Structures are given as structure tokens and as C-alpha cells.
Amino acid sequence: MxxxxxxxxxxxxxxxxxxxxxxxxxxxxxxxxxxxxxxxxxxxxxxxxxxxxxxxxxxxxxxxxxxxxxxxxxxxxxAMPVLLPVAAQLTHRFRGDRHDIHAAVLTGFLHGLGEAALDRPAILVRLRWAAYRAGYTALREALDAPAPVEDTEFRSTPSHRPGGHPDLVLVTAVRAGVITTDEAALISATRFGDLSLTEAAHARGEHYRTTQQARRRAEQRLARYLTEPANDTDDASAPAPDTGGRGYLRGSGHPVVRLSPTHRLRLRGVTRVSPELAKKFVRPMSPHGPKSGVSARGTRLPARPRRGHSPGPAGHPAPAQEARSCD
Known part of the structure; x- marks a missing residue:
């Protein structure tokens, strides 16, 4: 092309x-x-x-x-010195047919020739932006498309889905409704490409601060989408232990210790980055653990019913017995 x-x-x-x-x-x-x-x-x-x-x-x-x-x-x-880097960036690690994306880049540029406002500055930058958005849309459609399988008698394994592309995460976020296509193109062009935020603001017809805030809000939503757990299926879908309504496992006498999703996420992140710092995290601890210090102390047993027991000296009830240590 x-x-x-x-x-x-x-x-x-x-x-x-x-x-x-x-x-x-x-x-x-x-x-x-x-x-x-x-x-x-x-x-x-x-x-x-x-x-x-x-x-x-x-x-x-x-x-x-x-x-x-x-x-x-x-x-x-x-415009070749501008269009060729755009096409190369979009197809840098794309494993499929690149001609369709190249054609989309050129089509976007030609469409911009008929739509660009000539009374505004940075005309070529806006034409480049139009070409990039058209190529990015074609790339997203190519990544979302199923892998083609030919119906022949002898064929090799179906080709893998296009993977490893730096824009694949953005495409997934667009499909999930986290960010829009324009926001994904803005992040890709200004973070992974060579388009500055000032040039992007000119191409969008916005002030620099407006474009900067739009990218920041989109990146914040993207960061939450990538870092927060999708769902707590490990805990929410698992049946709750039978506690008998007292916070203890029925028949064991041991309390149920639960970690909140936030605590688990922080603990995993800190453990991965700094095992020494992870030791300082406060973990919910069972009173029956070896380091709790609770099992080494005596516990008071409840007093027995009065009926059938002899009173203590001077008519006072018998004192409560102290249980032996668990050691």
C-alpha cells in the first residue's frame, strides 16, 4: 500500500x-x-x-x-515521514496481516484531508492523529477477531490469537468498557508512540490541561481495572464454614480467622516486593497459634450448676476450677 x-x-x-x-x-x-x-x-x-x-x-x-x-x-x-512511523508502531508486534492496518492508516489520512479545519494550527499533526485512530481501530478489530481456520483435509494447528502486542491490554480494557477507543488511542499514542501530549491536544482541539486530565482519568480507571481483583471467587463462592453462629468452627472450638480482600491484596504485593517488610504486616492471629501466648495461660471454666453440689465453707458456693495449661 x-x-x-x-x-x-x-x-x-x-x-x-x-x-x-x-x-x-x-x-x-x-x-x-x-x-x-x-x-x-x-x-x-x-x-x-x-x-x-x-x-x-x-x-x-x-x-x-x-x-x-x-x-x-x-x-x-x-506525509510519508509521518504515516510510516504510525503504521510501523501499530504493527510492530502484530502477527496477523498488516496490509489491512496499513490501508486503514492511509484511509484515515485521506478522510482527514477532507475533514480537517484549515483555520486551526498544526494541520499535519491533526492528520496524523486521524490516521492513527483509524489504524488503531483496525488493529483492535483484528485482535478481537477469531483466528481463521481453513476447512481442508490436511492442515496444521490453527494459528494463535495475536498476542504480545503492547496495545492488547488497552484493547481488552476497551472491550470491558473501562475506557473508550479514543482514550485508548490517546494513551497508546502518547505513552507508547512518539506523539507528545501537546500535539495530541492540538489534534483533539483541546487545551493541554484538558487533554492531560482526560488521559490521567483514563489511566486511573485502567490502573484500577488492572490491579483490583476481578472478584473474590476463592472466598465468596466457597461455602461458609459451619460456625454455629458463635464465630467458632463447630466441633473444634477454634475461631474462624478471615482475611479481607484488601488485606490479601496488600499482603501479596508487599510479600512479593519485600519479604522483610511483609513480616511487619499485622495478620489476624488465632489465639491457639504457637506464638499467640494465649494457650500458655489458664482459662476459667464456668461454674457448675448449684443443684447437686455441696456448698463451700461458710455456706459459700464452691470456687471455680482453673483449667490446666494446654502445654
Whole structure:
């Protein structure tokens, strides 16, 4: 897909009469006809200002909307330094067919040519963002699609689902309704890609602080989704022990010791990071444990019923007996 576009652009700038832009109509360019390949080098130069880039893309998009054909391919060719990194990022670890995602990136860019507002700054950044979102949507659909299985008599094992992609977690979160597709694309482009948050804010038509807060809220929801237990099936689905309503296991005399889900989560995390620090965590302890210190003390048995027992000296009831130590 991109090979064909690059070959077409090369054909536009080859020969004695290459396609040129009118430099006098664009501030910052030489006042003469400027071939497209020279124009691309000028736009990539570090001395080129953002005003010159926006004026150039306004000129190119205006002619592409009016004439199409040659000028549309000119826009695609001049945007190659932006579109190729986007396509490479989205398909970096994708195991399936990459052509559909590349086609989606190019389609998103072409759609942006017809929809981009030319009176706003950072035109190329917004076109790049449109291409990225289209490619990301195609990637998400490809990751969600079932693995194809050919109905032939002799075939190998079905191919594995695409895995190991850095955006796979974001795709799962989108499918679970934790974040939206735009939020996932924003996180992916600004965290894993080379798009800065300032450029993303320009492309979204928002202030920097608004985009920053939108990404922060999405990342907070994503972090809670990834760190909190999905459900406590180990404890909630298990039948509760028969305690007889007293907090003790019936027939054993031992109290039931339960850990809350929060305590278990913290304890697992601290134990994994620092076993020494885990020893300082307060654990619910049974009074019958070897380190509780309770079993070494005597316990008072309840007094026996009065009937059938002789009173103590001077008519007082017999004193309660002290049980022997458990040791």
C-alpha cells in the first residue's frame, strides 16, 4: 500500500517537468516554483516554522479538495515521514496481516484531508492523529477477531490469537468498557508512540490541561481495572464454614480467622516486593497459634450448676476450677 503511494509520488517528481507548488503563495518558501521533493525537504528542515508548514498544508489540501488526483497523491507523498512511523508502531508486534492496518492508516489520512479545519494550527499533526485512530481501530478489530481456520483435509494447528502486542491490554480494557477507543488511542499514542501530549491536544482541539486530565482519568480507571481483583471467587463462592453462629468452627472450638480482600491484596504485593517488610504486616492471629501466648495461660471454666453440689465453707458456693495449661 505505502510502496504504491511512494512509487506514485516518485513519478510526480521525475522528469523535466515535476509537479511544483507556487512558492510566492506560501510565506517562508522561495518565491519561485518549488518541486514537491524539494518542498518535502524544506518542510522537514529544523528552520522551517510552524506557520510555514500550516500555510503549505493549507495550499496542498485546498488544491487536493478542488482538483483531487495529483494533489491528493502529493499530500500522501509529503506525509510519508509521518504515516510510516504510525503504521510501523501499530504493527510492530502484530502477527496477523498488516496490509489491512496499513490501508486503514492511509484511509484515515485521506478522510482527514477532507475533514480537517484549515483555520486551526498544526494541520499535519491533526492528520496524523486521524490516521492513527483509524489504524488503531483496525488493529483492535483484528485482535478481537477469531483466528481463521481453513476447512481442508490436511492442515496444521490453527494459528494463535495475536498476542504480545503492547496495545492488547488497552484493547481488552476497551472491550470491558473501562475506557473508550479514543482514550485508548490517546494513551497508546502518547505513552507508547512518539506523539507528545501537546500535539495530541492540538489534534483533539483541546487545551493541554484538558487533554492531560482526560488521559490521567483514563489511566486511573485502567490502573484500577488492572490491579483490583476481578472478584473474590476463592472466598465468596466457597461455602461458609459451619460456625454455629458463635464465630467458632463447630466441633473444634477454634475461631474462624478471615482475611479481607484488601488485606490479601496488600499482603501479596508487599510479600512479593519485600519479604522483610511483609513480616511487619499485622495478620489476624488465632489465639491457639504457637506464638499467640494465649494457650500458655489458664482459662476459667464456668461454674457448675448449684443443684447437686455441696456448698463451700461458710455456706459459700464452691470456687471455680482453673483449667490446666494446654502445654
Amino acid at each position: 505505502f510502496d504504491v503511494a511512494a512509487a506514485t509520488f516518485a513519478w510526480l517528481v521525475t522528469g523535466p517537468h515535476p509537479v511544483c507548488v507556487d512558492g510566492t503563495a506560501i510565506p517562508g518558501l522561495p518565491a519561485r516554483p518549488v518541486p514537491l521533493d524539494e518542498l518535502g525537504a524544506l518542510l522537514l528542515a529544523t528552520g522551517c516554522t510552524q506557520a510555514t508548514r500550516d500555510a503549505t498544508w493549507t495550499y496542498l489540501i485546498t488544491r487536493a479538495r478542488a482538483e483531487g488526483g495529483t494533489w491528493t497523491m502529493a499530500c500522501v507523498g509529503l
